Amino acid sequence: MRLKFCSTLVISFCSWQLMAQTSLPKTVAAGAQPVLVSSQFAFTEGPAADKKGNIYFTDQPNNAIWKYDTKGKLSLFLDKAGRANGLYFDRKGNLIACADEKDELWLISPKKKVTVLVNNFGNRRLNGPNDVWVAPDGGIFFTDPYYQREYWDRKQPDIKEQRVYYLAPGAKEPVIAAEDFKKPNGIIGTKDGKTVYVADIDGGKIYRYAVGEGGKLVNQEAVTNFTTDGMALDEDGNLYLCGNGIRVINKNGEQIGHIPIPESWTANACFGGKDGKLLFVTAGKSIYTVKMNVKGAE
Template identity: 25%
Template sequence: MGELTSGRGKVHGRPSLTGLSRRGLLGGLAGLAAAPVAGRAIGSIASGPSVMSSPPRSWGAEDTPVNLPDPDVLALDPSFGLVNYGNSPLRRLWQGGGWLEGPAWCTVGRFLLLSDTITSRQYRYDPEDGPQGHMSLYRRESFNANGNTFDAEGRLVTCEHGMRRVIRWEHDGSVTVLADHYRGRTLNSPNDVVAAPDGSIWFTDPAYGDGVVEGHADVDGAANPQRHLNPHLDAELTTQYGGLRRQEDHTFRVDGRTGKVEAMLSQHDVAGPNGLCFSPDGTKLYVASSGAAPGSQPPLPDHGIHVFDMRQGRPVNGRLFTDFTLAGRAMRPDGIRADVEGNLWCGAWGPLGLCGVFIYSPHGQMIGRIRLPVGCSNLTFGGPKRNVLYMCCGTALFSLITATQGAGRS
């Protein structure tokens, strides 16, 4: 996700949370919470009890027992019992990142790869190294990488905000650029990426990374109208990109055989596209419409999740899957993944006590949710059995053992 537009308003008749950046959501939602936060501020989860469960839990004490079933894993429909494992608690595995994104499970290496868009690093989490696992540096300079996935041949595919491109790491260590331009113009900031059942690569290209924090600023235009931001200060990057300007949001497909880059959805189909995934049988494509980036022009995001039928390799018959509201609040969807039953697991931003992960049935009914002390930016299923849900939440990584498995590749 990225920065949100300023001002308050309504989107499709729903109250909007605009006026807050996603970073600001961590520290600016105290007035929206159902109860005051004891201990440290909302943005900090290093210590202090949570207001979400009773008795309050302290995320800073990793050995503190939690009553089971976990009080912060909520079943809203009996069908959630088929995918929820009640004997496992939520765990905070690690904290120390800037902004964690793009978790992807490496089946061969049996580790979780994730990006830190702010520090421009990638990390490797080994769940089998010690009781809490072990986090280590995977790539020191990732060019503000965001989304990751592994293709059918086990090659890592990464979205780079800084270079505004999608790349693939070959088995010999070389890099192939899958996409960096469309119709003669550079991409915005490729965000999330998935491997489709037909071998193609799909990715979203909003403009959340068109700034100095998660990438580099545009030379001018709506996102840098006064030209005060200089995109050429980083000497390591300045020789590798020129003056850039954002374009319309798109959801792209890269053909697995020819390498052809084609826009499958426009900003009019899904504005502010963020997380995306396919149904287990590949017949449906889901795309989250998240916050508006700086300089966004109408149509603006509606903060819902959209679903499309896949026919002859193309998404058609687009419609709203869910408006992503909870308790009358307009929430923000981010990363999404499907399980083998066709349920959708969705990262959610919003008030403390409501944010975390929402789980929807294939018919769009919310059947369960996971309350977290901070919103979830992205998530994936991993572990040798692909039944561990890994959740990137701001500066921290959380996990939950489930009774289901992730569909497709992370």
């Protein structure tokens, strides 16, 4: 999520209409269009689906995590949510949250018990965990850019570098996974745990890495020069890039379509629903769904 909740990123309706004329990717179900679920929030982010396909997402300014279940019902899951941003479920059903109120990484149990997994690196306060992906073995990768928040008591970072960190299963401290970014933001990985994608939102690139020993991200490869906030990955290896609607690119970084969303900014997306073929999109004050022909990478 970008600074000031993207209030300066305004796209005109005419621009949206132009993008809407761009062909939809074949991954979208025939005749499907984005469906507005609700516009009752301040700024939505961090969608993540559990094993049943229920989707959880954050309303960061209101310090809350919400649930959108497979029947289409909205409910408040957790208030006082640590100003959570990015979310992801581990294999045990725990919700891992980037809680940047105090720049921490949380584990939230199904019974809503909060455990702080990480609250510093080298005894220095993290910049602000932003997005997170949990590997099949339970290892956690998270991005740590610096976006000044109005609720912080500091005006500059304790750590100059904006990195991706890795927390090994059972470890108490993270290690540096990669740090060659201007500002890392969205992160997602493949089902086999061998590949991780990282969005450098200020660098205007999406990088692909192999997962090396000890969680190190190695063999950096620039997949595309498109920029994105959050992103999702489908079972065919296509990436869904957020920002101006949803731009869809294939494994080679080639654009294969665009899903228009009638909002000024889309922050993040994930796959969920009963059959895993529902694309859930967080877009400013609103949330949308799109029926798909493909499932998410999970």
